[in-house]
Amino acid sequence: MSEPSKPRLLAVEDNPETRLLLRYFxxxxxxxxxxATFDEALELARQEHAEVLLLDINLGEQRTGIDLLHELRERxxxxxxxxxxxxxxxxxxxxxxxxxxxxxxxLTKPFTRQQLxxxxxSARNRRS
Numbered sequence: 001m002s003e004p005s006k007p008r009l010l011a012v013e014d015n016p017e018t019r020l021l022l023r024y025f026x027x028x029x030x031x032x033x034x035x036a037t038f039d040e041a042l043e044l045a046r047q048e049h050a051e052v053l054l055l056d057i058n059l060g061e062q063r064t065g066i067d068l069l070h071e072l073r074e075r076x077x078x079x080x081x082x083x084x085x086x087x088x089x090x091x092x093x094x095x096x097x098x099x100x101x102x103x104x105x106x107l108t109k110p111f112t113r114q115q116l117x118x119x120x121x122s123a124r125n126r127r128s
Contacts, residue, residue, distance in 0.1 A: 006031045009120070010050035012041040012068060013086065014060045018109070022054070025113045038063045042071065049077055052120055054107075057087035057098070066101050073102060082123035 009030040013019045019034050026032055033048055035041035038059055044050075053072065055065035065085065072078040082105070085098035090108045098106050105123035107115060 007051040007124075008033060008048060009052040009054060010035065010041065010045060010048075011054040011086075012036075012038075012059065012065065013054075013056045014058075015056075018056075022116075025116055029117065037061065038068055041068055045072055045075075045078065051081065052124060053078070053081055053083040054086050054120070055083060055103075057085055057089060066098070069102055080127055082120075082127040084119050084123050 007030055009026060010033045011019070011022050011026070012035045013022060014036050016036070019036065023032060023034065030052070033044045033050055035044050038061060041055075053069070055068055057065040059065060059068075065087070069083055072081070083103050084105045084107055085101075085103040086107050086109070087094070087098070088109045089098075095106045104126045105119045107119040
């Protein structure tokens with residue numbers, strides 16, 4: 001009997017140490033697609049369909065995680081994909097803004113494995 005496949009998660013994070021931490025925290029639960037830039041994320045999303053999106057807001061370039069979410073939402077395959085805003089912006093009004101922009105959940109940095117998994121589960125439940 002074959003093992004059930006893991007859901008695919010696209011994580012976009014420009015910081016290499018945080019990408020490493022995400023891999024460590026998530027690899028047993030998800031088939032991970034990790035991207036460091038906006039363009040790399042778009043290419044990965046085109047090649048492979050992810051069932052969950054974890055998008056850093058400040059990607060260290062002109063385009064943000066909000067811009068990336070809007071571009072992905074224009075694609076039929078990502079219109080209803082659960083998305084988490086992943087950010088150091090931690091004020092209450094930041095959370096509200098990201099949810100209004102179309103994210104399903106919000107996770108601030110720094111974070112624990114438990115907080116990360118809870119945010120992903122919450123986002124997936126909102127879209128199921």
